[in-house]
Amino acid sequence: MTLRKRAFHHMRWNEPIIYQLSTPGHRGLLVPEAEEGIEQAVGDGLSSIPIGMRRSDSPSLPELAQPQVVRHFNRLSQENLGADLNIDIGQGTCTMKHNPKINEVFAGSPKMTDLHPCQDQSTVQGILEILYRTEEIFREISGLDCCSIQPGGGTHGALAMATMVRAWHRDRGEDGRRDEIITTLFSHPSDAAVPKVKGYKVVILPPDEEGLPDMEAYRSALSERTAAIFFTNPEDTGIFNSRIAEFTELARKNGALCCYDQANANGLLGIARAREAGFDMSFFNLHKTFSSPHGCGGPATGLLMVDRVLEPYLPVPVVRWDEKGGRYYLDFNLPKSCGKVKAFYGVIPVVLRAYAWIMSLGAEGLEEASRIAVLNNNYFMKKMLEVRGCSISFPRHPARIEQVRYSWEEMKRETGFGTADVQRRIADFGTHYWSSHEPWVIPEPFTIEPSESYSKEDLDEYLGIMEQISRECYEEPEKIRHAPESSTIHLIDHEYLDDPDRWAITWRQYTKKYRGYFERR
Amino acid sequence: MKGKKRVYPYIPNSEPRVREAMLREIGVDSVDDLLGDIPEGIRMKSRMNLPEPFTAEADLKRHVEGILSRNITVGEYLSFLGAGCYDHHVPAVVDEVIGRSEFLTAYAGEPYEDHGRFQVLFEYQSMMAELLDFDVCNVPTYDGAQAAGTSLRMASRLTGRKKALLAGNMNPDRLKVVRTYLDSVMTVEMLGWDRSSGLLDLEDLGAKMSEEVAAIYFENPSYLGTIEDQGEMVARAAHEAGALMVVFADPSTLGVLEPPSRYGADIACGDIQPLGVHMNYGGGLGGFICTKGENRFIEEYPSRLFGITPTREKEWGFGDVAWERTSFANRETAKEFVGTHAALWGVAAAVYLASMGPExxxxxxxxxxQRSLYARKVLGEVPGVSTGKPSGVSFKEFVVDFGQSGRDVVEINEKLLACGIFGGKDLSREFPELGQSALYCVTEKTSKKDIDRLVEALSEILR
Structure with a gap:
């Protein structure tokens, strides 16, 4: 493999904290002033404020003129690395893919941004049509029947599922008895955390020798207390659970609902669906598989699809088409609804982008996206396993779906360097690498997800970086020890972040504890 | 396209020769050979039945914009809608920064290659803390409703108690979400409020206060727009009984109104949408939670909290504070959960607050x-219209009662719509006791001319 010749150095602005840039009296923006007639009619407004409620001081915000504001934040943007700039395959489970620019034109249009959620519905027929059409499309993608676009992310999708599980069993008078939700060790952490928030006891299945949820453990975990199962398939091992229909069948026989975390859907579009695998509901991350950008961590959407029998329990409102009136409308009238998980209706611009992405590809294109994601993943895996010190979990499975959890266990043993060291060093190459979700039952793990957006050359370049870092771990340990050298900043001290005595979450806290550069007061 | 395999612009390796080369490298004949783990029984038997795509960008643009053109924006009509989502001015500089590829398309990376967003969100936390006069603020939650729910759960964990007293004049949409968060761990009791003033009923509070109460929650301004000025008394009642006070504050008020910390709140929460985020049909919301800096509070946050830390070369470095709290670290034993929430809106609010400054x-x-007082005054002078109840001082929203006109809000709003005006939100279903009333909202974007136009239209309609 030849490493594409780059001489990367991240922008390093050494940018001060915005409070250090403040000059008293500067203004970044002026606000309209009340017209003369208003002054005459009601005065200065401020004297109307009830005694004790008028702010007695000025909030300590920084004061900057607009050019300085722009420069500061644009410099900070240059010290960030979006998917538009890097081969962003190191964030397994998160499906980093191309965010088509035309979709930003749609999302940034006043016809999207400047709509109020309480406008008369005759004036939002366009956006309601997009939402309705998106639901129709997801019926095909999932095989399920009814939709809620309300959840604001994958974890929120899980919350909506757990909330519906509760409503369903409550309606059957079984809520008190069914107090457990079963999930798996390799499912996303939220699949374990969210049911807990809804008051469920969480039962976690360990993986078997093949890396799949242990069937025997599952059989003994299922009982009349089981309210639902929360499964991911494939998990971040990338191994498809070929017995998934058995799992769902057993749950169903037991009166439990089958809930599917399809954050990892990118290898399965048009190939295998929630319906055929026996799931009652499923959520999809529109900011992952369906191309909406991540925005440094949201806003996002965890679109929820459910079987028809669960429709009455959906969060309100749902979007419907009135055939007779020839109009779309929001239906709030679901008497058994589980309530709401988000204010108003959801993160609409994310749904709009997903709709546009799907409509640019069609059924054949969606399937192609998945097939190429699978191709990319298996190509990458083949080459990655040639890199010294790297191994794979559950090696008996030759092919994987769209991602793989690897391990630097061998390298750690031989060099003392593991996944956190690779993570630090990779910043010097202008790309990004995470590790894996907890728990790290596979030692020194990392999860790579090379979605369909990356060319063969991109994958080869990333592999070249991994190869070089591995070589350095074995042969040039100083390089690793001091990394990063070419990034935005140098090695940070993590201890400050875990020590209540030293941590500072705001500039106010910092200046209370320190002066100058971390000199204790 | 018949017979020829399509090559997709977003999918580089859809090019047949590249694909073949990669398959050869893997040592299989087709992608199907890589999908062997998926049993036949659960495979799709036929292609998904989806609409024909618009594969050319020009066609896609025509299609999507064609649908969107059926929307009428608040720029095209005159809007008096609020109720939890507000038409404030979004400075161009905000759109410029959040539109930067580096922020827009980033995941949520590590302290080095994504240093920029750590610093911006640290600055966001810092400015929000100043606005609220607290020590700590989190990375944004999904919305203010989640922030309210989580604040109450934090209060429950802090006090070891299981009951929330919620103000009856809170936003009903938000209440539905809060219930979802509290269901199964906390019980909810609603507090009465005085119909004539719009303020909390302290007698009712006294009657409902008990050793079981974890927190009293109210919104300031209330859903109906009035400024609650009894905060200190409510705080005293809460604290005497060992409970906390949680206040949901509108950040757009805080240049002129005291923040909740000054009248005794232990936790302040709210929504950052007014701080430079487009309404996006209600999709522009993001929540904040602020507290004092004591560790007992920090330990109860489920959210990410970015902290500042030194680097080897004396730069400003950043990272996650107390990571072990989070569900990323501790799954089912974590403080609630964290995931992908609304970070980009936090970036927007940071740029907004830095641009606005204290002045x-x-x-x-x-x-x-000034403008809302004016609107309230002149609307109240229209025959058949009253803006005197609730009588409390309002900030940007107030109740307009059409009872005396004998007309209902639905009809009035229809007629306003015909004049190109979105009238206030109909309250007759959410608060039937207010009769035919609507919640009107005025922001810095609403000019005197706009208000006068509304008055003229209403006078005509109610004639």
């Missing part, structure tokens, strides 16, 4: 107060 926030509060 900007004070000016904003002043002009909103």
């Amino acid at each position: 900007g926030m004070a000016d904003l509060g002043k002009v909103i107060l």
Whole structure:
């Protein structure tokens, strides 16, 4: 493999904290002033404020003129690395893919941004049509029947599922008895955390020798207390659970609902669906598989699809088409609804982008996206396993779906360097690498997800970086020890972040504890 | 396209020769050979039945914009809608920064290659803390409703108690979400409020206060727009009984109104949408939670909290504070959960607050107060219309009662719509006791001319 010749150095602005840039009296923006007639009619407004409620001081915000504001934040943007700039395959489970620019034109249009959620519905027929059409499309993608676009992310999708599980069993008078939700060790952490928030006891299945949820453990975990199962398939091992229909069948026989975390859907579009695998509901991350950008961590959407029998329990409102009136409308009238998980209706611009992405590809294109994601993943895996010190979990499975959890266990043993060291060093190459979700039952793990957006050359370049870092771990340990050298900043001290005595979450806290550069007061 | 395999612009390796080369490298004949783990029984038997795509960008643009063109924006009509989502001015500089590829398309990376967003969100936390006069603020939650729910759960964990007393004049949409968060761990009791003043009923509070109560929650301003000025008394009642006070505050008020910390709140929460985020049909929301800096509070946050830390070369470095709290670290034993929430709106709010500064926030509060007072006054002079109840001082929203006109809000709003005006939100279903009333909202974008136009239209309609 030849490493594409780059001489990367991240922008390093050494940018001060915005409070250090403040000059008293500067203004970044002026606000309209009340017209003369208003002054005459009601005065200065401020004297109307009830005694004790008028702010007695000025909030300590920084004061900057607009050019300085722009420069500061644009410099900070240059010290960030979006998917538009890097081969962003190191964030397994998160499906980093191309965010088509035309979709930003749609999302940034006043016809999207400047709509109020309480406008008369005759004036939002366009956006309601997009939402309705998106639901129709997801019926095909999932095989399920009814939709809620309300959840604001994958974890929120899980919350909506757990909330519906509760409503369903409550309606059957079984809520008190069914107090457990079963999930798996390799499912996303939220699949374990969210049911807990809804008051469920969480039962976690360990993986078997093949890396799949242990069937025997599952059989003994299922009982009349089981309210639902929360499964991911494939998990971040990338191994498809070929017995998934058995799992769902057993749950169903037991009166439990089958809930599917399809954050990892990118290898399965048009190939295998929630319906055929026996799931009652499923959520999809529109900011992952369906191309909406991540925005440094949201806003996002965890679109929820459910079987028809669960429709009455959906969060309100749902979007419907009135055939007779020839109009779309929001239906709030679901008497058994589980309530709401988000204010108003959801993160609409994310749904709009997903709709546009799907409509640019069609059924054949969606399937192609998945097939190429699978191709990319298996190509990458083949080459990655040639890199010294790297191994794979559950090696008996030759092919994987769209991602793989690897391990630097061998390298750690031989060099003392593991996944956190690779993570630090990779910043010097202008790309990004995470590790894996907890728990790290596979030692020194990392999860790579090379979605369909990356060319063969991109994958080869990333592999070249991994190869070089591995070589350095074995042969040039100083390089690793001091990394990063070419990034935005140098090695940070993590201890400050875990020590209540030293941590500072705001500039106010910092200046209370320190002066100058971390000199204790 | 018949017979020829399509090559997709977003999918580089859809090019047949590349694909073949990669398959050869893997040592299989087709992608199907890589999908062997998926049993036949659960495979799709036929292609998904989806609409024909618009594969050319020009066609896609025509299609999507064609649908969107059926929307009418608040720029095209005159809007008096609020109720939890507000038409404030979004500065161009905000759109410029959040539109930067580096922020827009980033995941949520590590302290080095994504240093920029750590610093911006640290600055966001810092400015929000100043606005709220607290020590700590989190990375944004999904929305203010989640922030409210989580604040109450934090209060429950802090006090070891299981009951929330919620103000009856809170936003009903938000209440539905809060219930979802509290269901199964906390019980909810609603507090009465005085119909004539719009303020909390302290007698009712006294009657409902007990050793079981974890927190009293109210919104300031209330859903109906009134400024609650009894905060200190509510706080005293809460604290005497060992409970906390949680206040949901509108950040756009805080240049001129005291923040909740000054009248005894232990936790302040709210929504950052007014701080430079487009309404996006209700999709522009993001929540904040602020507290004092004591560790007992910090330990109860489920959210990410970015902290500042030194680097080897004396730069400003950043990272996650107390990571072990989070569900990323501790799954089912974590404090609630964290995931992908609304970070980009936090970036927007940071740019907004840095642009506005203290003077900007004070000016904003002043002009909103003046214009909404004016609107409330002149609307109240229209025959058949009353804006006197609830009588409490309002900030940007107030109740308009059409009872005396004998007309209902639905009809009035239809007629306003015909004049190109979105009338206030109909309250007749959410608060039937208010009769035919609507919640009107005025922001710094609403000019005197706009208000006069509304008055004229209403006078005509109610004639």
